[in-house]
Amino acid sequence: MRVLVTGGVRSGKSHHAEHLLEGEASVTYVAPGPDETEEPDPDWALRLAAHRGRRPAHWTTVETADVATAIQQSAGPVLVDCLGTWLTRTIDQQGLWEAPVDEVTERVREEITRVVAALERDHPVVLVTNEVGLGVVPAHRSGRLFRDLLGETNRQVAAACEQVHLVIAGRVLVL
Template identity: 85%
Template sequence: MKVLVTGGVRSGKSHHAETLVRGEAAVTYVAPGPDESEEPDPDWALRLAAHRDRRPASWTTVETADVATAIADSAGPVLVDCLGTWLTRTIDLRGLWEAPVDEVTDVVRGEIARLVAALERPQPIVLVTNEVGLGVVPAHRSGRLFRDLLGEANRQVAAACDEVHLVIAGRVLVL
């Protein structure tokens, strides 16, 4: 079973995603956020600690921007949290925020294709993502670029999944 869990910030996406694999003996939790070599962010560290405290001790955490490889290397169920941080890391690591849109789009599409191909594995995979672009057009180029590319990633990953769950205010709607 492949499930994409989407919704707004602090809507309960991560908690819901964790419940989908809670019964599994061992889960690989893929966290594509900032790595330890980057400047420490105390707010980010608090969020990570809260997520770690909720997870069973039998789960393995893999912190990497290479989500496709992390999925491919995992023998059992995988939970990826989240595609928004994955997209940010993908662009950050290549220094593409100011690059021409076509260049950024080509790189990101290649990474989306790798991710979608990794979803063909038979084990359960749950991916968390952010739902953006429902309102105001971002004032800055980076915000518009992120919104557009995450929308494209969400659409392609959703097409490769068996189910998509929308979480709003802690309520889940299976689409």
């Protein structure tokens, strides 16, 4: 089973994704958030604490931007939360925010391909992502770049999944 859970910010995506795996004996929770060497963000820390507090104690958390390797090395079910933070961290680590669009796109596509290939496994994988592009065009290049690349990431990952769940206001629509 491979499921992509998408929706807006604070729509209930993470809670729904966790619910999909709640009966599993062990789950590897992959959190590709900000690099631990960066200056701590108190808002981010509160969000992480809330997520950790919700998860069963027998789940293992792996904080890494190398989502593909984390999925491949897991012996059981995996939950990745979320592809939007993974994309941001990937672009940050490779210093690509100011690079030409085709260079950024090419390098990000290589990473997307690695993630999609890692989904070919016997154990369940649930991935959380943000749905972007439903509103105004971002005023800044970085916002447009992120929107376009996350849209491409979501399309490619969705194509590799058996199901896509859209979460809006805590309600789930299976697409």
